[in-house]
Amino acid sequence: MLDEKNFTKYLSRHEIDAAIQVIAEQINRDYAGQELVLVGVLKGAVLFMSDLLRQIKVPTEIEFVRLSSYGKARTSSGTVTILKDIQADIRNKHVLIVEEIIDSGRTLKFLYERLKSAGPLSVEIVTLLDKSSKRVVDVPVKYIGRTIEDQFLVGYGLDLEEYSRNLPDIYYLKYPN
Numbered sequence: 456m457l458d459e460k461n462f463t464k465y466l467s468r469h470e471i472d473a474a475i476q477v478i479a480e481q482i483n484r485d486y487a488g489q490e491l492v493l494v495g496v497l498k499g500a501v502l503f504m505s506d507l508l509r510q511i512k513v514p515t516e517i518e519f520v521r522l523s524s525y526g527k528a529r530t531s532s533g534t535v536t537i538l539k540d541i542q543a544d545i546r547n548k549h550v551l552i553v554e555e556i557i558d559s560g561r562t563l564k565f566l567y568e569r570l571k572s573a574g575p576l577s578v579e580i581v582t583l584l585d586k587s588s589k590r591v592v593d594v595p596v597k598y599i600g601r602t603i604e605d606q607f608l609v610g611y612g613l614d615l616e617e618y619s620r621n622l623p624d625i626y627y628l629k630y631p632n
């Protein structure tokens with residue numbers, strides 16, 4: 456059962472906003488004069504995707520994918536399958552994958568290679584949070600909000616067994632089990 460007494464605040468909504476502002480400025484600079492397709496990774500990235508999208512000034516389409524590798528487990532299994540694919544043709548487009556957190560990198564590596572093979576002009580990755588010490592496979596992450604330690608986080612799209620995505624701030628679990 457979810458016990459919010461065990462949640463300790465890790466990043467406030469103000470800190471999240473500030474990190475998004477910095478990323479958005481870089482994106483607006485890097486893609487100036489070009490068009491962009493944001494590919495959000497469901498479900499965790501929805502809040503980050505929408506807040507980032509609001510700050511992007513270049514013409515932008517949005518798409519979503521849903522991948523399974525975790526299920527309700529807290530560590531990734533290594534096997535990634537597509538539950539929902541993008542609908543748009545990304546040939547000759549600049550694609551930016553939007554993820555809320557990268558852990559082993561397995562989920563993103565799979566998606567990155569798959570989108571690259573569809574003939575886009577470029578594929579880059581933006582993540583709000585990066586547990587870089589947990590990386591198992593190499594993925595080129597262009598924009599990072601915060602590099603974080605290995606902690607299980609919830610809130611702002613991040614779930615604990617599907618709950619707590621609605622919390623506006625990000626928390627870590629004091630007693631992860």
Ligand code: IMP
Pocket residue numbers: 496499524525531554555556557558559560561562563606607608609613614615
């Ligand atoms: P990876 O394939 O190991 O990089 O796993 C990345 C995915 O695992 C993310 O998109 C999240 O959905 C989930 N995940 C990783 N760390 C956390 C966490 O601390 N809290 C909640 N979900 C997480």
Ligand code: MG
Pocket residue numbers: 496497498499500554555556
């Ligand atoms: Mg995710």
